[in-house]
Amino acid sequence: MPEKAPRRSDATRATILTAARERFASDGYERATIRAIAKDARIDPSMVMRYYGSKEGLFDAVLDVDLRMPDPRGLRRHDVGEVLVGHFLTLWEENHDPLTAMLRVGVTNPAGAERLQGIFRDQLLPVALHLCPDPEQAPARAGLIASQVLGMALTRYVLRFPPTVALAREEVVAWLAPTVQRYLTAPHP
Numbered sequence: 001m002p003e004k005a006p007r008r009s010d011a012t013r014a015t016i017l018t019a020a021r022e023r024f025a026s027d028g029y030e031r032a033t034i035r036a037i038a039k040d041a042r043i044d045p046s047m048v049m050r051y052y053g054s055k056e057g058l059f060d061a062v063l064d065v066d067l068r069m070p071d072p073r074g075l076r077r078h079d080v081g082e083v084l085v086g087h088f089l090t091l092w093e094e095n096h097d098p099l100t101a102m103l104r105v106g107v108t109n110p111a112g113a114e115r116l117q118g119i120f121r122d123q124l125l126p127v128a129l130h131l132c133p134d135p136e137q138a139p140a141r142a143g144l145i146a147s148q149v150l151g152m153a154l155t156r157y158v159l160r161f162p163p164t165v166a167l168a169r170e171e172v173v174a175w176l177a178p179t180v181q182r183y184l185t186a187p188h189p
Contacts, residue, residue, distance in 0.1 A: 013051055015041045020048075020062050024101035029059060029109040056111070063102050063115050067091060067123040072130035080131055081181025085173045088149040092157055100158055103150065120146050131184045144183040148176055 019040035023032045034055055038045040052058035068091065075083055092099055102119070105112030120142065128142040129135055152172065155164040167175075 009051075012043065012047060016043065016048055016051060016058070017061060018097075020058050021097035021101050024059065024062055024105060025097050029105040029112055034058070059105070059112075060115070062098060063105070063112070063119075065095070065098055065102055065119055067119065069123050069127055072127045075131070077131065077185055078181075080184055081177035081179070082173055084127070084145070084180050084184075085149070085176045086169075088153070089169055089172060092153050096157060099153065103153060103158055128184060133185065133187060137188060141183050145180050148179055148183070152176060 016037065020032070020037045023037045023040055027036070032055075034045050034048050037058070038048050041048070048058060052061055068087075070083060070087060072080075102112070102116055106116035107113070124146060125138060125142045128138040128145065132138050132141045152164070155161045156167075156172070
């Protein structure tokens, strides 16, 4: 049976999401407007409202981010830091606009911060729960890992600090992996 051709509404939604990701990433939540997003998408603002209901609804769709965390059962304990840092670098490089929007808005908007917290709680915490020696410490350990990967993302991909941008991918992994490894698997200090 032949595949169905994509519906025009699917293409319109995708165009709106692309424009919204770019606008939220560049302007942040407060300054981004439905009118500006619609203009970027070359559609009428009423179409944005039709598909997403509100700026908040559109923002939720933009921040529907799947970190695609590796299954912790498939990770070798002594490689986990390297695997996770490499995973986050790849994720950021392949999904720059939605992740940049998520990070910018998470820093400037309480609803965005809650959304970012939820993504890390729901997607990173299970990895920490599986790998850390004391499950009660998993939330703190997941938070420490988030501080490392989000700090690197902020300085490398958002603020673009020249020394951080200049690091080769292998250098970033070599610097961060031992720290992430320690956060996940080392005994409590």
